[in-house]
Amino acid sequence: MNGAGNAILVLDLRGAGFLPAPEDARALARAPGLGYDQLMVLSDPRAPGQDAFMTIYNQDGSLSASCGNGTRCVAHYLAALTGAEQFRLATSAGPLAARREGPLSYSVDMGPPRLGWRDIPLAREVADTGSVELEKFGLPPASCVSMGNPHAIFFVPTIEAFDLAAIGPVLEHDKLFPQRANISLAQVLSRDAIRLRVWERGTGLTLACGTAVCATLVAAARASLTGRRATISLPGGDLVVEWRADNRIVMTGPVEVEFSRRLTPELFAP
Structure with missing residues (x-):
């Protein structure tokens, strides 16, 4: 399927x-x-x-x-x-x-998303998991979120400016992530729309990743880049994600x- x-x-x-x-x-x-x-x-x-x-x-x-x-x-x-x-x-x-x-x-x-550094998990204490400096490939700070698996999301002006196939495997295995991580490049289009490309842990480049879109919405809303509901467009299609007031995330697609x-x-x- x-x-x-x-x-x-x-x-x-x-x-x-x-x-x-x-x-x-x-x-x-x-x-x-x-x-x-x-x-x-x-x-x-x-x-x-x-x-x-x-x-x-x-x-x-x-x-x-x-x-x-x-x-x-x-x-x-x-x-x-x-x-x-x-x-x-x-x-x-x-x-x-x-x-x-x-x-x-x-x-x-x-x-619910998990936002504490131990829960993601990260290898060291981080004061703000919404802004984690990796200082690699000219990327901005990562927003780190767990949806039962670890995610690092980088908000960039345009996805095409970075070669995710090259940087994905390096960042997946970065020492900051003891359980490795899913790596996403996100481009905010509006308050309710995001473009996303994902390097999936243990898989590689993928047309879509459900936990990544959930983690991305959380990261975007935490940074006030979007509201708590957005359509997230991946190469394989669109998914609608809502971070509800009860802290639970619902994804539809x-x-x-x-x-x-x-x-x-x-x-x-x-």
């Missing part, structure tokens, strides 16, 4: 009693036709009222605690199976509530089914 262009592979292992190992996730990413940005593995609920537990892998086999675009895709997959309109999905970072807004549109309550198949050993033949 894809969510605003973010390539999502949904693997339903409910009832199977096991999870892929990191090397399995890497093998799936290399299998012909199965390349993905995130792999969303569904397993049995761990608490009453949940529809499924989601384990989220990046292309390199590393784990991610949250993926907004992937969660919308999972909701659409479950809607097709059950006809339900609302879903409660769990991750290692906590529960996520998803709701169908239209035939191919879903919203996800991504929960499209999903698309590309294909469905059963995995067989032949898919992984050299």
Whole structure:
């Protein structure tokens, strides 16, 4: 599936009693036709009222605690199976509530942002996580936010002025980020519109990243660059994000089914 262009592979292992190992996730990413940005593995609920537990892998086999675009895709997959309109999905970072807004549109309550330097996390104490000097590549200070995974957002006059493919992997592995970081270049167009390009931790350049758009809105609103609701445009499409008065962030956007198949050993033949 894809969510605003973010390539999502949904693997339903409910009832199977096991999870892929990191090397399995890497093998799936290399299998012909199965390349993905995130792999969303569904397993049995761990608490009453949940529809499924989601384990989220990046292309390199590393784990991610949250993926907004992937969660919308999972909701659409479950809607097709059950006809339900609302879903409660769990991750290692906590529960996520998803709701169908239209035939191919879903919203996800991504929960509250985490803004403390320990919560992001950063490797050292920072007085203001909204303005963190990295002093690399001529970039302005970063705004650092966690949405269950760490993000560093750089507000620039124009995205095209920087080569994200070159600077992304360097900043992802900067010593300031003990768990690495998602790196975003953001260009504010108006009080309710932002352009965004994302280097995704463990994946690389991506057409969209749901947690990045949430982190970017928080960073922009904290800096009074926008209000608390904006349309954020990525190469894969637009996502609408709102930072509500109750401190929770709701993201709304499209999903698309590309294909469905059963995995067989032949898919992984050299």
